[in-house]
Amino acid sequence: MRKPIIAGNWKMYKSFEEACQFVEAVREQIPSEDKVDAVICAPTLYLPTLVDIASETDLAIGAQNMHYENEGAFTGEISPSQLSSINVDYVILGHSERREYFNETDEAVNKKVAAALLAGIVPIICCGETLEERESGNTEQKVSGQIKAALNGFSAEEVEHMVIAYEPIWAIGTGKTATADDANQVCGAIRQVVEELFGKDCAEKIRIQYGGSVKPENIEELLSKEHIDGALVGGASLQVESYLALVTKAIAQ
Numbered sequence: 001m002r003k004p005i006i007a008g009n010w011k012m013y014k015s016f017e018e019a020c021q022f023v024e025a026v027r028e029q030i031p032s033e034d035k036v037d038a039v040i041c042a043p044t045l046y047l048p049t050l051v052d053i054a055s056e057t058d059l060a061i062g063a064q065n066m067h068y069e070n071e072g073a074f075t076g077e078i079s080p081s082q083l084s085s086i087n088v089d090y091v092i093l094g095h096s097e098r099r100e101y102f103n104e105t106d107e108a109v110n111k112k113v114a115a116a117l118l119a120g121i122v123p124i125i126c127c128g129e130t131l132e133e134r135e136s137g138n139t140e141q142k143v144s145g146q147i148k149a150a151l152n153g154f155s156a157e158e159v160e161h162m163v164i165a166y167e168p169i170w171a172i173g174t175g176k177t178a179t180a181d182d183a184n185q186v187c188g189a190i191r192q193v194v195e196e197l198f199g200k201d202c203a204e205k206i207r208i209q210y211g212g213s214v215k216p217e218n219i220e221e222l223l224s225k226e227h228i229d230g231a232l233v234g235g236a237s238l239q240v241e242s243y244l245a246l247v248t249k250a251i252a253q
């Protein structure tokens with residue numbers, strides 16, 4: 001049995017005060033991390049304070065991006081070792097918004113995954129197809145290519161602790177969710193790629209999230225599917241009630 005993982009991706013939302021109030025409100029109500037991994041990936045600026053507020057609780061704090069170098073002349077960037085120095089547990093890598101607006105390539109994502117491992121941060125590796133790619137029947141080809149590139153050069157022991165997030169781009173922030181069966185099919189195809197590259201044991205252990213308009217009303221059906229082990233959630237992670245509902249529903253599966 002794979003433990004569910006619910007990660008909120010706040011993107012570029014919330015003031016500092018709102019972020020602190022959110023974590024203060026949810027930290028005591030998060031179910032035990034034996035049952036579910038609950039994560040909030042917040043704007044970088046807020047991370048040290050949020051890690052502090054969430055310390056000694058079952059809520060983990062993550063970043064939404066990082067550079068692959070530990071230091072250097074990269075104005076405006078944040079490094080893996082800087083994140084680990086403030087005890088950040090997770091980092092989202094290769095989100096479609098970063099690939100689209102910030103020219104993040106498969107090669108850069110692969111370097112970032114390596115850097116996250118060295119820094120002891122769990123990478124949440126994103127993949128997903130555009131509407132055009134889906135309509136032309138290229139979903140699995142696109143997603144497999146992204147995953148093969150991101151996982152290039154690692155061992156099964158390393159890969160089994162990573163998290164993959166399948167987020168169809170057309171379902172992000174649009175209110176359109178892939179049907180649970182469609183999402184499960186693609187997550188199953190990703191698991192198959194992992195099995196081919198790293199073996200059955202690794203494929204059975206790695207957790208694969210679905211992301212794209214996940215909310216309390218649809219999470220149960222998504223998580224009831226064989227290959228969907230959690231969710232990467234944008235909009236519905238911004239409110240205390242809906243985030244807690246997602247986490248609570250995840251353990252009822």
Ligand SMILES: O=C(CO)COP(=O)(O)O
Pocket residue numbers: 009095167171172173174175211212213214232233234235236
């Ligand atoms: O991009 C997402 C999470 O990373 C999904 O966002 P929404 O849940 O708002 O569709």
